[in-house]
Amino acid sequence: MPGHALLELESFLPYRLSVLSNTLSQAIARVYDKRFDLSVTEWRTMAVLGYRSDISAREVAERTAMDKVAISRALARLLKKGLIERSTSRHDKRQSVLRLSEDGWKIYDQVVPLALDHEKRLLAHLNAEEREWLARILDTLWKAELDESMR
């Protein structure tokens, strides 16, 4: 009857994922920004460095799934704020060696519980079974999609 292709945006998976994840990260971003003057990129960089120290900018980029230019800029800002320290690798003078500064750790230790809270608040809407399924499904899609985009 319509003669036209039909697509309902609201039930279209990529769209739903995108909207959900955007409203989610915007909500979080606002908090980081207001309370700690951190952009999401900056915070993710710090999160990586808090988990794994003395790594290069490239590795930060890999672990945050962001591109190297974004990371370069985030690092510049974090350096200016004194939240990280940077030195040069002895083995490869191109590479930097990054770690949180003392001040950086202070911020980190404040943000982490906040982030975990946020996650908890979100998961509170699901029961144990749903959480398991969600974790498993995200895992599957993650792997499938990531190595798809590698190719």
Added chain:
Amino acid sequence: MPGHALLELESFLPYRLSVLSNTLSQAIARVYDKRFDLSVTEWRTMAVLGYRSDISAREVAERTAMDKVAISRALARLLKKGLIERSTSRHDKRQSVLRLSEDGWKIYDQVVPLALDHEKRLLAHLNAEEREWLARILDTLWKAELDESMR
């Protein structure tokens, strides 16, 4: 022992959602852009208008979960390309009344199957049971998160 808060980014739900959805929509965006010279915002606008015609810009913004400035700009571009038509509501002269043009429908009819394919390809990684859980879980989180962000 560490004396520091601990957060593993890779297993942090908001982060995983965000990375997954970003790689996903970037992949799609590239196709829309290359083949049809459409940005995601433009395509979403068209998708809404294909599903529900003669609505206002505000309603497009609501249905796409994007802000009105972005929509205003997308509409301007779509108008220039001749993919939509715009008139003014008789009841409220502030409101526009938007619909796809004939050319717009031609593009729409080409993009929809592509989008559906993309979704199918993604869902192919999941079995029937997983798909059901995913749909249900997204639904729950969607509702919870959306009316949280309303407040």
Added chain:
DNA sequence: ATATTTTAGTTACAATTGAAACCAACCGCA
């Protein structure tokens, strides 16, 4: 050894985006 290619990271410039100001039309109400 030295030329060639690749890699880490930065910079420069254009394009996109976001926030706030803005205009016109509508609404509610005195």
Added chain:
DNA sequence: TGCGGTTGGTTTCAATTGTAACTAAAATAT
């Protein structure tokens, strides 16, 4: 009827981002 407040939509300006070009160092090949 007219005055404050709100709403639909656009514009403006600054900030953020993406792309490409670039430098320096390392790896690879000749």
